[in-house]
Amino acid sequence: MDFLTNFGLTDFIFNSGLALIGVAVGIIFGAIPGMSATMAVAVFLPMTYVFKEVTPALYLLLGLYVGGISGGLIPAILINVPGTPSSVCTGFDGYPMARRGESERALKIGVVASFFGGIISLLVLAFLTPPLARMAIKFSAIEKFLIILFAMTVIAALSKGSMTKGVFAGFLGVLFSLIGELSLNNKMRMVPDAVEIFNYKLNLAQDLRSGFQLLPLLIGLFAITQMFQEAEKGMLSNNLNEGVTVEGARKFSFKDFAGQFVNVVRSSLIGTFMGILPGVGGSAASLIAYSQAKSWSKDPDKLGTGAPEGLIASESSNNGLTGGALVPLLSLGIPGDATTAVLIGAFMLHKIEVGPLFIQKYGDTWNQILIALLICNVIMFLIMFFSLKYMSNVVKIKSSRLYPLIMLMCVVGAYATRSGIMFDVWCLLIFGLLGYVMNKLGLPTAPFLIGFILGKDLEKYFIEAVRNNNYNLMVFFERPIAIGIWVLIALFLGYSIWDNFKGGSLEKAGIKG
Amino acid sequence: MNLKRLVSLVLVMVFCLTPFAEAAIYENQRVRIVIGSTSVSGDSYMVADIVNRYLQKYLNCQSKVDPVGANEAFATIQTAAPDGMTFMIFHDMTYLGVLFGSYSKEFDLENMVIGPRVGQNPGSCFAAKRNAPYNDMKEMAEWLKNNPDKTVRLSVEMGSVSNLAFVIYYVWLKDAYGEEVANRMRFVLGGSTDTKLQQLWDNNADVIFGDYSSFLQYTAEGVDEQLALKYVGLLDKIASRPDLPVYGDMGITIDGKPIYFSKDFLIYLPKGTPDNVVAELDEAVAKMQADPDFQADMTKMTYAGNTLQSKEAREFIYAKRDILKKVIESAPNLEDLE
Amino acid sequence: MQQVQEFLRQSLKIRNLHLFFPKVIGCICAILLVIIIIQRLIRCIRTGTPFINLKGYHFFDEGCDKLKLFGSLALTIGYLIALPVLHFVNASMIFIFLFGVLFDYNREKGFSFMSVLISAIIAVAGSWLTWYLFFQIFNITLP
Numbered sequence: 001m002d003f004l005t006n007f008g009l010t011d012f013i014f015n016s017g018l019a020l021i022g023v024a025v026g027i028i029f030g031a032i033p034g035m036s037a038t039m040a041v042a043v044f045l046p047m048t049y050v051f052k053e054v055t056p057a058l059y060l061l062l063g064l065y066v067g068g069i070s071g072g073l074i075p076a077i078l079i080n081v082p083g084t085p086s087s088v089c090t091g092f093d094g095y096p097m098a099r100r101g102e103s104e105r106a107l108k109i110g111v112v113a114s115f116f117g118g119i120i121s122l123l124v125l126a127f128l129t130p131p132l133a134r135m136a137i138k139f140s141a142i143e144k145f146l147i148i149l150f151a152m153t154v155i156a157a158l159s160k161g162s163m164t165k166g167v168f169a170g171f172l173g174v175l176f177s178l179i180g181e182l183s184l185n186n187k188m189r190m191v192p193d194a195v196e197i198f199n200y201k202l203n204l205a206q207d208l209r210s211g212f213q214l215l216p217l218l219i220g221l222f223a224i225t226q227m228f229q230e231a232e233k234g235m236l237s238n239n240l241n242e243g244v245t246v247e248g249a250r251k252f253s254f255k256d257f258a259g260q261f262v263n264v265v266r267s268s269l270i271g272t273f274m275g276i277l278p279g280v281g282g283s284a285a286s287l288i289a290y291s292q293a294k295s296w297s298k299d300p301d302k303l304g305t306g307a308p309e310g311l312i313a314s315e316s317s318n319n320g321l322t323g324g325a326l327v328p329l330l331s332l333g334i335p336g337d338a339t340t341a342v343l344i345g346a347f348m349l350h351k352i353e354v355g356p357l358f359i360q361k362y363g364d365t366w367n368q369i370l371i372a373l374l375i376c377n378v379i380m381f382l383i384m385f386f387s388l389k390y391m392s393n394v395v396k397i398k399s400s401r402l403y404p405l406i407m408l409m410c411v412v413g414a415y416a417t418r419s420g421i422m423f424d425v426w427c428l429l430i431f432g433l434l435g436y437v438m439n440k441l442g443l444p445t446a447p448f449l450i451g452f453i454l455g456k457d458l459e460k461y462f463i464e465a466v467r468n469n470n471y472n473l474m475v476f477f478e479r480p481i482a483i484g485i486w487v488l489i490a491l492f493l494g495y496s497i498w499d500n501f502k503g504g505s506l507e508k509a510g511i512k513g
Numbered sequence: 514m515n516l517k518r519l520v521s522l523v524l525v526m527v528f529c530l531t532p533f534a535e536a537a538i539y540e541n542q543r544v545r546i547v548i549g550s551t552s553v554s555g556d557s558y559m560v561a562d563i564v565n566r567y568l569q570k571y572l573n574c575q576s577k578v579d580p581v582g583a584n585e586a587f588a589t590i591q592t593a594a595p596d597g598m599t600f601m602i603f604h605d606m607t608y609l610g611v612l613f614g615s616y617s618k619e620f621d622l623e624n625m626v627i628g629p630r631v632g633q634n635p636g637s638c639f640a641a642k643r644n645a646p647y648n649d650m651k652e653m654a655e656w657l658k659n660n661p662d663k664t665v666r667l668s669v670e671m672g673s674v675s676n677l678a679f680v681i682y683y684v685w686l687k688d689a690y691g692e693e694v695a696n697r698m699r700f701v702l703g704g705s706t707d708t709k710l711q712q713l714w715d716n717n718a719d720v721i722f723g724d725y726s727s728f729l730q731y732t733a734e735g736v737d738e739q740l741a742l743k744y745v746g747l748l749d750k751i752a753s754r755p756d757l758p759v760y761g762d763m764g765i766t767i768d769g770k771p772i773y774f775s776k777d778f779l780i781y782l783p784k785g786t787p788d789n790v791v792a793e794l795d796e797a798v799a800k801m802q803a804d805p806d807f808q809a810d811m812t813k814m815t816y817a818g819n820t821l822q823s824k825e826a827r828e829f830i831y832a833k834r835d836i837l838k839k840v841i842e843s844a845p846n847l848e849d850l851e
Numbered sequence: 852m853q854q855v856q857e858f859l860r861q862s863l864k865i866r867n868l869h870l871f872f873p874k875v876i877g878c879i880c881a882i883l884l885v886i887i888i889i890q891r892l893i894r895c896i897r898t899g900t901p902f903i904n905l906k907g908y909h910f911f912d913e914g915c916d917k918l919k920l921f922g923s924l925a926l927t928i929g930y931l932i933a934l935p936v937l938h939f940v941n942a943s944m945i946f947i948f949l950f951g952v953l954f955d956y957n958r959e960k961g962f963s964f965m966s967v968l969i970s971a972i973i974a975v976a977g978s979w980l981t982w983y984l985f986f987q988i989f990n991i992t993l994p
Contacts (some may be wrong), residue, residue: 025989042553043989046562046578137739140715164890168883175876181584182869184702185848186615186672189869209584224927231923234916235954278707332740333730334707344554348726349562351813355730356740400954401973404947407927408977411934411943412985412993418551419579420992422935429927440910459872460704463863468701468717471859474852545992577990671865702865848865
């Protein structure tokens, strides 16, 4: 026994056990629409106080983080409801695959891509943290504004054939994100005053002060809208295409990754890089990775119809985020995304200062973080890969049995978004109906969501960039990094418009012929 | 709404009818503690988390801290049943928001029941880059006076404690050094602590406002010159750091009196909460105050475990509000300073 | 360029900082809407169809199951109203059961005992399990 304790093996086993619990619970949080990795970490944060040291707490919380981000792919693929905001793009190709009966294949491709993303970002974290952190602070509001603009270009790629409608929906999403209070001057916009309906005082100014919340909007727009659409169709079948069986569908093999090496590495690095940039949300990572996968693809038309390529891009980038977001946290003291912002709480509870001196001062904790991330990624892979076979059967469940349960989960998730605000649950209905009407009018909902996700940051960085640079718009064209991003935006937009035009004329030719 | 009133009426009646059931209101109950911040790494959460653990011990209840944000926390206190099972722990923003006009009068202190004070955070402060040509805010004023072509940009958030700290300093600067010097002190709109840090590193601000503990690591030896900070003005004394410049010690005054401002964390309950609920909280807080572990936990985070019973807390916070009300009313609005 | 700078300086004053971006985005939306209408107009002129063609237009799908569609809407509203009043477990048991019964209702066969029974089992088990897992174990606040 002495031998074991000397080498810390008992500690290691104990910590790995915590990582296992963390990953498993994280997957549940990620898989439930409306619950996110951030929420999982926040819920468990006060419980970590029972540990006298920070290390076991980190194993648990990093497990929740990795599990939560990965779990999001399950509902995205199986029921077309992204489990977390960063898995929005996963459903674009994952769900069509599931409808073809290839749910198991899609899930496994997603998990393998997630694993690669996690490992690549871990390598970056382990070896490049100090130089990357120095680079990250070179990105000011100007560059961040442009990166968010760049992420918005994915809208153009998504709405091929009806680009104006897609772009319109995107900007409508931006407009919705601005509703409420601007925290810079504490003033409200686009919110009506209190109104009275049937003796009930509806105080929207109160409810909407902090605006619409992303998670209720997301699940309203996807899950509740789908429930209405299925109800309209009578809830007769399951989610599979007609005449398709799960048994007859194509099975997963590692050959699916043949020729995807560049895609995996590129997407993982995009995810890692977006994580490193503080203040650019995690969802931007998978959006940019997806649009890049599309523009570099040999077969861009297939993306969005169930091509593994898109799925791989989305999943490896959102797991790439995990290691990346820890880079600025552990070297500058600035969180890279919402979840790492919660992790700071864990360090503070144990009186560890994360910042410029962290790696020097707490070398041991730093090593433990790297080991923990590695173990969590391996555990995540093992749990998911071998349980997906059973999960993939969800597509066989009849809609009439599935949707009541989805409704239940959505209510729990929406209510938990801000630890118990009833208005967030009403948002489910508001955006469920909005999504339903938008679909009827031929307006796509995915661009709307993307606009909503990015809108607030777009405004924030625009105001900051312009106000801090003497109101001169030319600042957006003066710094070298900014010009680089402009080139990328122009190339990608030009390509999308050309592609859209080409597609449009083909379509017309097809109708005429 | 009517139902809630009915429920509260029934609850009040129950309380009146059971005068002998003393000090057991919270036993084995589920208690929800909302705080006015959504961050789980800020001082609001940290104080509430420590207090929550000791309240659980002394009230023998199951309680939980919900970080819902300021607006949502205020609304919760206005609508929750006044049975003591939902309350808020929050600092001076509770009334500052109303004083600055960013929250409606509906959320005034008069519309809540004020419970005991559970702790203080003296650590609100301004920090500057380490290589700034001044070491505290008094020197900063001198530096501005001696360099008529220079300006200083302070990053603050509108309607918050930083706004208060800014206007107090501005008024003092104007009185002591004249309007011309005061007007060369500009402000930049900040956000969360990490936004402000980036503003500083990006050279979009010269001085930023935040919490002592969140800046501490950047003031240590060995930090990259580009990231390094120094404290230039604390709003109150921190017992363990007598070396740092404090507003009151530098001669910054309100109405001629030196100012020392700590954030006071109080328990706020819905209007109509019966006295025996508050009495039970008072009792638990008194036990907490005497608990050396609680004091150690608070000191470890550079907070102070100075509690006050609800009656004194109420008088204290009303008096504090009256002083600050005068300050805010006489000080210029940030909008007009632009 | 000077004028643009001056314009931005005025529009981005703190007093009306909150209005600038919504106005810009609102304008972009309006322009895009006009483009969409013009595009439709051009297509209509080319193909010779009238701009607004109400004949044969229906908002709802053909063969729309109005009972289930409006039923699910009504149940959702009912559920949300019931949540704060009845609290999570009770409200969920009732409404998840009703959702199940409504969605599994078959027009030709009507109600079957088995179907209703399964709905009840799902509702009761689902609500209690969810409540137990999230409220008791994870300590998440529920309505």
